[in-house]
Amino acid sequence: MKNDSVQKVVATGIGAALFFVLARFVAIPSGIPNTNIAFQYAIQAVFAVLYGPVVGCLSGFIGHVLTDMSWGGVWWTWAFATAVYGLIVGFFAKKINIKDGNFSKNEIITFVVANLIANAVAWILVAPIGDIVIYKEDASLVFTQGFVAAAGDFIFAVVIGGLLLYGYTKTIAKSGSLDKE
Secondary structure, three states, X not given: OHHHHHHHHHHHHHHHHHHHHHHHHOOEEOOOOOOEEOOHHHHHHHHHHXXXXXXHHHHHHHHHHHHHHHHOOOOHHHHXXXXXXXXXXXXXXXXXXXXXXXOOHHHHHHHHHHHHHHHHHHHHHHHHHHHHHHHOOOHXXXXXXXXXXXXXXXXXXXXXXXXXXXXXXXXXXXXXXXXXX
């Protein structure tokens, strides 16, 4: 149990660091103000699937806050939405049997559904509504930002995150895969 806790703390730190580096240096401008299409959500999704909702939530939140701080100020509503994204994907982790080396049709479908729900909740609900309520932002702008972020981040998370998870499963020896000579 203690080893599991240490592993999750380390995973949170590594996930946050990777999130920061990708968000800060590998973002693709979307054409919508202050909205990038982001690779870091693929990494956050992978960490959420591998280590669960707490690691998914915290690695994304910490990484997002660090990224925003490096630009000069934290946009808390989007940092919170990032935490929600990781939490939701992480809740689906129990239905994705990744630790046993499985990432077949059912796991892939679950991963896609998890990302669809997580992106919709985080970027189409949480972030825009938070921006309107807290920052008094224009609704049409923040919902446009949210829809663009949700679509782009969904595609990157599913494709890149899915490929990373598939690759990860190929490194795991399946039970009964060793033959006696």
